[in-house]
Amino acid sequence: MKKFLLEIVLLFLFVALAAHYISNLDKPPRVKQILSIDKKLDIINLGTSHGNNFNFSGLAINGRSLNRAGNTLYYDLQNYTFVKKHLADSAIVLIPVSYFAFGLDENRADKGADKSFVNDFYEYLPPTSIHEYSLAKDISLKVHRIQKNFRGVFAKKKVKKPKKKPKGKRKKNKKKVVPFDTLAHTAMLKDFAIKRVAHHKKIGSFVRPENNIGYLKAIIEDALQSGFRPVLITVPYYREYAERFGQEWLSENYDVPIARLSKEFNVPYIDYGFDTRMTIKPEFFKNSDHLNKKGIVFFNKILFDDLIELGLLSNDDLR
Amino acid sequence: MLFNSLDFAIFLPVVFILYWFITNKSLKLQNLLIVIASYFFYGWWDWRFLSLILFSTLVDYSVGIALSKQSNEAKRLVLLWVSIVVNLGFLGFFKYYNFFLENFMTAFSFFGTEIKSNSLDIILPVGISFYTFQTLSYTIDIYKRRLEPTKDLIAFSAFVSFFPQLVAGPIERATALLPQFYKKRTFDYAKASDGARQIIWGLFKKMVIADNCAEYANQIFNNSADFNGSTLVLGAVFFTFQIYGDFSGYSDIAIGTSRIFGFDLKQNFAFPYFSRDIAEFWRRWHISLSTWFRDYLYIPLGGSRGSTWLKVRNTFVIFIVSGFWHGASWTFIAWGALNALYFLPLLLRKKNRVYLGPIATKYSFPSFKEGINMLITFILTVLAWVFFRAESIEHAATYLSGIFSGTLFDKPELLPWEIIILIVLFMSVEWFGRNGLYALDGLNKTNSSVLKITISFIVIIVTILYMSNTEQEFIYFQF
Numbered sequence A: 001m002k003k004f005l006l007e008i009v010l011l012f013l014f015v016a017l018a019a020h021y022i023s024n025l026d027k028p029p030r031v032k033q034i035l036s037i038d039k040k041l042d043i044i045n046l047g048t049s050h051g052n053n054f055n056f057s058g059l060a061i062n063g064r065s066l067n068r069a070g071n072t073l074y075y076d077l078q079n080y081t082f083v084k085k086h087l088a089d090s091a092i093v094l095i096p097v098s099y100f101a102f103g104l105d106e107n108r109a110d111k112g113a114d115k116s117f118v119n120d121f122y123e124y125l126p127p128t129s130i131h132e133y134s135l136a137k138d139i140s141l142k143v144h145r146i147q148k149n150f151r152g153v154f155a156k157k158k159v160k161k162p163k164k165k166p167k168g169k170r171k172k173n174k175k176k177v178v179p180f181d182t183l184a185h186t187a188m189l190k191d192f193a194i195k196r197v198a199h200h201k202k203i204g205s206f207v208r209p210e211n212n213i214g215y216l217k218a219i220i221e222d223a224l225q226s227g228f229r230p231v232l233i234t235v236p237y238y239r240e241y242a243e244r245f246g247q248e249w250l251s252e253n254y255d256v257p258i259a260r261l262s263k264e265f266n267v268p269y270i271d272y273g274f275d276t277r278m279t280i281k282p283e284f285f286k287n288s289d290h291l292n293k294k295g296i297v298f299f300n301k302i303l304f305d306d307l308i309e310l311g312l313l314s315n316d317d318l319r
Numbered sequence B: 001m002l003f004n005s006l007d008f009a010i011f012l013p014v015v016f017i018l019y020w021f022i023t024n025k026s027l028k029l030q031n032l033l034i035v036i037a038s039y040f041f042y043g044w045w046d047w048r049f050l051s052l053i054l055f056s057t058l059v060d061y062s063v064g065i066a067l068s069k070q071s072n073e074a075k076r077l078v079l080l081w082v083s084i085v086v087n088l089g090f091l092g093f094f095k096y097y098n099f100f101l102e103n104f105m106t107a108f109s110f111f112g113t114e115i116k117s118n119s120l121d122i123i124l125p126v127g128i129s130f131y132t133f134q135t136l137s138y139t140i141d142i143y144k145r146r147l148e149p150t151k152d153l154i155a156f157s158a159f160v161s162f163f164p165q166l167v168a169g170p171i172e173r174a175t176a177l178l179p180q181f182y183k184k185r186t187f188d189y190a191k192a193s194d195g196a197r198q199i200i201w202g203l204f205k206k207m208v209i210a211d212n213c214a215e216y217a218n219q220i221f222n223n224s225a226d227f228n229g230s231t232l233v234l235g236a237v238f239f240t241f242q243i244y245g246d247f248s249g250y251s252d253i254a255i256g257t258s259r260i261f262g263f264d265l266k267q268n269f270a271f272p273y274f275s276r277d278i279a280e281f282w283r284r285w286h287i288s289l290s291t292w293f294r295d296y297l298y299i300p301l302g303g304s305r306g307s308t309w310l311k312v313r314n315t316f317v318i319f320i321v322s323g324f325w326h327g328a329s330w331t332f333i334a335w336g337a338l339n340a341l342y343f344l345p346l347l348l349r350k351k352n353r354v355y356l357g358p359i360a361t362k363y364s365f366p367s368f369k370e371g372i373n374m375l376i377t378f379i380l381t382v383l384a385w386v387f388f389r390a391e392s393i394e395h396a397a398t399y400l401s402g403i404f405s406g407t408l409f410d411k412p413e414l415l416p417w418e419i420i421i422l423i424v425l426f427m428s429v430e431w432f433g434r435n436g437l438y439a440l441d442g443l444n445k446t447n448s449s450v451l452k453i454t455i456s457f458i459v460i461i462v463t464i465l466y467m468s469n470t471e472q473e474f475i476y477f478q479f
Helices: A002-023 A029-035 A049-053 A073-086 A116-124 A135-158 A182-204 A210-225 A239-245 A247-265 A293-309 B006-022 B027-069 B073-110 B128-143 B153-161 B174-182 B189-222 B229-260 B278-284 B287-301 B308-326 B330-348 B368-389 B393-403 B417-432 B441-445 B449-466
Strands: A041-045 A063-065 A087-096 A229-234 A269-271 A285-287
Touching: A002 A135, A002 B189, A002 B449, A029 A073, A029 A116, A041 A073, A049 A087, A049 A293, A073 A087, A073 A116, A073 A210, A087 A210, A116 A135, A135 B006, A135 B449, A182 A239, A182 A247, A182 A285, A210 A229, A210 A247, A229 A247, A239 A247, A247 A269, B006 B027, B027 B073, B027 B128, B027 B153, B027 B174, B073 B128, B128 B153, B128 B174, B128 B287, B153 B174, B189 B229, B189 B417, B189 B441, B189 B449, B229 B368, B229 B393, B229 B417, B278 B287, B278 B330, B278 B368, B287 B308, B308 B330, B330 B368, B330 B393, B368 B393, B441 B449
Parallel strands: A041 A063, A041 A087, A087 A229, A229 A269
Antiparallel strands: none
């Protein structure tokens, strides 16, 4: 019996070691970004894909975006808790809150079977931080990661360097510059806004907001207690998007709870949702609620100025 | 509880520890543990159906004792029929009620009489076809005076509900399995170690071969009208390996698990796709069911004795009943009938027992003649599986006509090389292990623990690396 048990234990130990090794060969980019933090962070942002608007490369201080497309405030809290140890004293914690954020359930039941945003959290968060953690799902995701990494090893080996063309025949790689068609782009933004607002209003009232307000409170409370400086933010949206929500809906589902939290904890709240320096300019938007490269540059300039004005950043922090 | 689930991965070690470390002092306690564990295992799906097993157990236990006390042949026959009616009654109700109802309604409407009747929304209890046949063998064997009835209700309950083979076989005879519950079991390292390896191999067959093939077989069969002939061939071939990996994989896990607990179950699959004719295929495929039908149906009907007409009748009866056992659908009946047609020429020419021994024992590869025979048998089997997998007879017919259309030799529209290579490697391992009870049985000849652990390690790693991400239920659970 002893020999049998010993062999079984040894076998599973070897398997576990091999599986662990392969599963750690590679991770999704967002996960790698979080796991590779090696310096104290002076500024971070949380949030959904709307958090992609932040770019800290213009700062001389160390910053990182920890947002995730499809994210919920529950996982914002878990992410914040996970990276807290890497935050510098009085680090700035930017919390962009999307219009629909208070109406989402923790694991986004509205997304149906696609729970890919939760899958990433299984890669680094402890089971206690994952809402309705499932060991079976954890194992299946680990297996999936192992398979992906294993195939990745061969895929990398297969990549061949392109053959160099003879010098004389080499063509200059000229990029064609497509002129910006304002009318067409504006029409696209409007069309997109109609669809997005219909969807976001629906998911924005999917569940009662108490839990989400609680998660946001928890982030703010903990940040303040730890000496960090939280800032609530509404990112800029294309005019058509923000307006289509309607004052009544926004006030009830968004503005009132945000304003109450800002007042209760005395934390700054910067609302760019209707900031006409950006929201009326289609050339800044990739789609109705996401900025393009040009928009991101412009937005971050304004943001840093506002943070300086609030006394959260100084001119020395700018690059 | 599925064998390839996390639930079972927790359940098995817990039962193992309780069995060998807590209850090992008493045979009764060990048997009781098997009953409790088996009922827990079965109740994990739907605890309501435990009552069926319990009722079936009590009826057959009582009938067995009553049969041994009764010497009046007429009364003994009545007792036997009680057991048959109860067991087949359950099976008939849960599995075939709606089928017969719908077909009667169709038949009457054909003659112009409309009958209004409501079909019932019946859930088929998992594995009912397996355990009813197992308990039936008990009463039939006592009736035929081949077996003494047991007075030990716990041992009998354990025999009926033994969790490794409860839901998908092998269908064990009472004469072979029941006595094992009377004897004290002691832990046997070699047996347990081999059992663990057979479980690992079974999991590989199920999770890598069957589940990966299932993805493509489902895709092709569910959209068969959209694919060319060569892709349809590929779909049928994928299903051929899916059903083999699925069912023989289950049997391997069942046999392996039993061995860990000190039990021996019969071999259920003996490398059937290496068969050189259909008769040999049926001696190697689902052996426990084939021999059950042979002993309890075919031979009582007269078997291969008697006139040509009787031989033809008996062959069709056994194959059609076997097909119908798999499910209440005309596709299964057609599959059975087609196999009967394959088998009959061999029987009538008295060539059905040509290939009784192992394949190419002295050589690494089959002879040219053996190779050709294996290929023909394999092709016939693949074509028959089309009926087994199809949604209806019409679907099977259009699928086969699609295969034999002008696009048979076109390039397949789906060609998953990774799966094809895995199948080739799998069949190569099966080929080199064909003389054992399962593909890795040959490892028992070596004393090297390092080699055994290394092979197991490789199989587990390959399983993890290539297991399908879409978990499929075992096909035979529905039977």
